[in-house]
Amino acid sequence: MIERMLSLSDELAMLAESVEKTVERVSPLQKVQKLDAEKTFDRELHQALAEIGVLGVGVPEEMEGSGGSAEAQALVLEILGRMATSSAVYMVVHFLVTGLLRDYATDAQRKQYLEPLMKGESFGSFCLTEAGGGTDILTAMKTKARRDGNDWILSGSKMWISGATFCNFMVVLARTGENRARGITMFLLPRETPGIEASRLATFAINGYPTCEVHFDNVRVPASAVLGQIDMGFMQVLTALNNERLNAAAAVTGIGRGALETAVTYAKERQAFGRPIGQFQALQHRLSAVGIALEAAWSLTLEAARRHAAGGSAEVLSSMAKYAASKAAVSAADIGMEAMASAGFDQASPMQRYYRDCRLHVFAPLNNDMVLNFVSERWLGLPRSY
Ligand SMILES: Cc1cc2nc3c(=O)[nH]c(=O)nc-3n(C[C@H](O)[C@H](O)[C@H](O)COP(=O)(O)OP(=O)(O)OC[C@H]3O[C@@H](n4cnc5c(N)ncnc54)[C@H](O)[C@@H]3O)c2cc1C
The missing domain is CATH 1.10.540.10 (Acyl-CoA dehydrogenase/oxidase, N-terminal domain)
Structure with missing residues (x-):
């Protein structure tokens, strides 16, 4: 290591x-x-x-x-x-x-x-995204919950949901009011509730954790299924999503580090022209540069985590960390693939897994363009662009 x-x-x-x-x-x-x-x-x-x-x-x-x-x-x-x-x-x-x-x-x-x-x-699974769009979810959200006596009845569909085929329960965000942001409620739905159907999607990466489509067909749940405050679910989730950004930064830093370590180990062993390929300066520089980018991202991540733990606002730092970490990890996996060449293509090699898996946190939980929008607004004080 x-x-x-x-x-x-x-x-x-x-x-x-x-x-x-x-x-x-x-x-x-x-x-x-x-x-x-x-x-x-x-x-x-x-x-x-x-x-x-x-x-x-x-x-x-x-x-x-x-x-x-x-x-x-x-x-x-x-x-x-x-x-x-x-x-x-x-x-x-x-x-x-x-x-x-x-x-x-x-x-x-x-x-x-x-x-x-x-x-x-x-x-547990977390069901926010819908087929109409994850970034502009307030416009895209069609899943609705209506009251029926003391019960709620949910109808709609969610897309790209992690783990929904084997989870025991889901946290589902559904529209309960007219107000754009203040008209959404969180519900806790046991997976076995009649009317819920989940199926695995065929996806490109994160093979060990299914990504799913979920349908809710008149799913009846009692009032006790509401998590948090009625109509305030989206506002409540926003704070949690900030923390998720920080956690995504940490996970993708690890993926990048895994790619770097695998590449460095290989570069010390693989011989070309009578020397280990890690002796070629071209490769050394690329590996070192991406290592620095990963350490910088990790430093931002830890600082955001400390700020968060101390009760301060860590939104901008978490966003910076997610951006920096996902960029560094993608570069690390890219350079790692170059360094390993054919050996990186081998399904037995972790490099091809890192190369695929690092892509997720470029756009999830929030895509990097939106992260830059957020940093521009909240840090640089520039006007909103969308
Ligand atoms: C493996 C996997 C697991 C997932 N797990 C979950 C889960 O458990 N629960 C869940 O709810 N969701 C989950 N998601 C969904 C994920 O959070 C969304 O894919 C993500 O929010 C992006 O939404 P989208 O794919 O609809 O992209 P879109 O919203 O369609 O955005 C596409 C692109 O448009 C650009 N763009 C959009 N808006 C702007 C703007 N204002 N300014 C500049 N550029 C913009 C960006 O480049 C963006 O990447 C998962 C997705 C995957 C692939």
């Missing part, structure tokens, strides 16, 4: 060691490659992460969580991004859902949904 240039507190260093050892023991590289090729979720690793308390990171102990801040979540995600990319993406969604339940669930909802989630006994 390439040395970490940014120091960690003793507590975080212990967490890092525990997560790294667990992944090495339960899901060594060959197994990660096999599951990726077979498009299978790593349930064993999920269980092992539950056993060491990782699924409860970010939730206070008084809510049966493991405690720990945004920094701890970021560290977990960076390690998983490097060692088991699909599980990292699972954990980005997991932390989003546990965060929403931590912040908005009633005691009864926490017992029913949050506690089993943190013990590794259940899975």
Whole structure:
């Protein structure tokens, strides 16, 4: 492993060691490659992460969580991004859902949904995006919930939803009022509720965690299914999405780091013209430059996490981190592919997985053009462009 240039507190260093050892023991590289090729979720690793308390990171102990801040979540995600990319993406969604339940669930909802989630006994999905568009979701959202006595009835469809085919419950955002942003409510829907249908989509990457289409056909749920405040669901989700941006930055930094490490290891061994290819300055410079970009992105990510943990506004820093990390990771995987040439194409090589998986966080949870719009407005004070 390439040395970490940014120091960690003793507590975080212990967490890092525990997560790294667990992944090495339960899901060594060959197994990660096999599951990726077979498009299978790593349930064993999920269980092992539950056993060491990782699924409860970010939730206070008084809510049966493991405690720990945004920094701890970021560290977990960076390690998983490097060692088991699909599980990292699972954990980005997991932390989003546990965060929403931590912040908005009633005691009864926490017992029913949050506690089993943190013990590794259940899975949650987050259903916001629709086929009409993820970025302009306020215009695209057609999923509606209407009242019927004490119940709510949901109808509509969601697109590109992670894990919906095997989750136990879903957090679904549906339109409940006329107001554009203040007319959307979050609902907690057990997966087995009649009228819900989910199917896996054939996608390009993140093979170990299914991306799905979900249909809601007159799904009837009681009033207790509302998560948070009626009509305020989108506003409540916005805060969580900021944290998701930070977590996406961490996961994709890990993916980039994985690509860099794989490339450097290869460059030290592979011979051409009587010397290791890593002796060619052209390759050395590209690898070093992308390593610097990754460390800079990681530095922004940790600073955003610290700001977030201290209760400050981390929106701009998280956005910068997501942008920088996704760009650096894409470059790292690109250079890694060049360095490995044919060997990078081998399905047994993690390079082709990094090359595919790093693309997700360029546009999700928020695309990089929108991130730049946000930074332009919120940091540079420029007028809104859209
Ligand atoms: C593997 C995977 C997992 C996912 N998991 C989930 C999930 O669990 N839950 C969920 O709700 N969603 C999920 N998504 C959806 C994801 O969040 C959306 O794809 C993302 O928000 C982008 O939406 P879109 O694909 O509709 O792109 P669009 O909104 O159509 O945007 C396309 C492009 O248009 C440009 N653009 C749009 N608006 C602007 C603007 N104002 N200024 C400049 N450029 C602009 C950008 O370049 C952008 O990339 C997932 C997607 C994938 C692929």
